Amino acid sequence: MDLLVDSFFSALLLVASFDPEIVSIVAVSLKVSGTSTVLASLMGIPLGFFIAFESFAGKRMVITCLNTLLALPTVVIGLFVYAFISRRGILGPLDLLYTQKAMIIGQTILILPIVATFTIAAISRIDERYSKTAMTLGANRRQTAFVILREARFGIVAAVIAAFGRVIAEVGISMMLGGNARGFTRTMTTAMALEYDKGQFALAVALGIILLGLSFTINLMFHFFQGKTRI
Amino acid sequence: MKVYKISKLTKVYATRTVLDIPLLEITKGRIYALLGHNGAGKTTLLNILGFLDPPTTGNIYYCRQPIQFTEFCLQPLRKSVVMVEQHPILFTTTVHKNLEFGLKVRQMPKKERDRIIKESLALVGMQHLAQAPAHRLSGGETQRVAIARALAVNPEVLLCDEPTSSVDVENQIAIINILRQVNDQKKITIIFTTHDRYQVDSLAHHTLLLNHGKLFDAADGKFFMKKAG
Ligand SMILES: Nc1ncnc2c1ncn2[C@@H]1O[C@H](COP(=O)(O)OP(=O)(O)OP(=O)(O)O)[C@@H](O)[C@H]1O
Ligand SMILES: [Mg+2]
DSSP, rough: OHHHHHHHHHHHHHHTTOOHHHHHHHHHHHHHHHHHHHHHHHHHHHHHHHHHHHTTTTTHHHHHHHHHHTTTTHHHHHHHHHHHHSSSSSTTOOOOOOOOHHHHHHHHHHHHHHHHHHHHHHHHHHHHHHHHHHHHHHOOOHHHHHHHHHHHHHHHHHHHHHHHHHHHHHHIIIIIHHHHTTTTOOOHHHHHHHHHHHHHHHHHHHHHHHHHHHHHHHOOOOOOOOHHOOO | EEEEEEEEEEETTTTEEEEEEEEEEEEOOEEEEEEEOOTTSHHHHHHHTTSSSOSSEEEETTTTEOOSSHHHHHHTTTEEEEEOOOOOOSSSBBHOOOHHHHHHTTOHHHHHHHHHHHHHHHHHOOGGGSSSSSSOOHHHHHHHHHHHHHHHHHOOOEEEETTTTOHHHHHHHHHHHHHHHHHHHHEEEEEEEESSSHHHHOOOOOEEEEEETTEEEEEEEEHHHHHHH
């Protein structure tokens, strides 16, 4: 118990003093996870929108597949991407292994299904009278799609937030593809795992506090947007 | 001059035929009341006339032009035919922006848009709520804004599905007067559905009676009156 209390106070000191090591770790985490969230959104929102808005053969099957991918363990993605980017993989010559780019690729794959399925859910919740109304007022396909997208905007923001919440707390991919190199690919979660291994709890607890704080904020935002289906 | 000429039209859902209309002609500039019991097929017919839903079989001529039910062919036609739904929905934004939508789609310059929006809102007595969030309006206000939104785009044909179903008596009369006025001044062809005999008598030039998907055209309302009385 003493250990926890001691670490907790040292941790608070570390956080309060903006310890440079912590700042660098948090910066890497935010940069990598932020980039993967942006990339996943750029692909996942249009993908989800297309699946929800258009009717095509096999639509249900595609949605089922995406839902299955939601449960994909991070280590499986790590292994999968590793197979491509390791020295012997097809993308080996690009030298991506143990870089931030590798982590971003893995994390993007992890959350693409989240963004897509949440977008599908957000679009499907929109009353079909919105598109009918847009159409009767003379809107073409693109303009009608824009109306739907606008009506679903809060749900889509919630999708992006949920995705960010998932990657910021993920360790498997960062560890396997990033390698936990100090100041370069060391993120909050991989640093915590390492410090724990070393038996140095202060830094781990400090990062834990920051991560919890972040998750809490993310959750608050998620519920705010999720509940806000209307202005 | 006929706006619509429809022949051998049917609409089938699964195995149920909900519309079966051998012939229907709609004359330009007239007001038609479409009557029928719940589930008679009124909304279904309006959706087809509004080019929002294809019929299962049949031919439709719009202003002598044969209609192909492809999005490519229908989308331009919707610029001249507007439908106000039975339970209209307003976009989640201001009343002003709701009216602006159809005008922007028609690439009208801003100045003209503002003028028309003001006029249209004044017509339904809603100008004081121009900046109000549209999705917060009451049922009757929503219905009036929806009518203003449709009239703003100055259509050739206005389809109104129970335009007075959720407005109070005072506003029912106001809406009927507006419909009569736009028909009179802008020569807009109007087809509206209703369950209200008084509205039929006071507004419609023609009465169409739907009964289980079959149409009876009572040229001047006599058929309906005879039936009802
Ligand atoms: N998408 C659909 N799928 C299956 N059946 C439908 C569909 N839309 C309408 N129907 C059926 O078609 C019939 C006609 O419906 P419609 O909405 O046109 O009736 P209505 O005359 O407008 O009735 P109301 O006065 O209640 O508005 C109804 O029996 C309805 O159940
Ligand atoms: Mg109806």
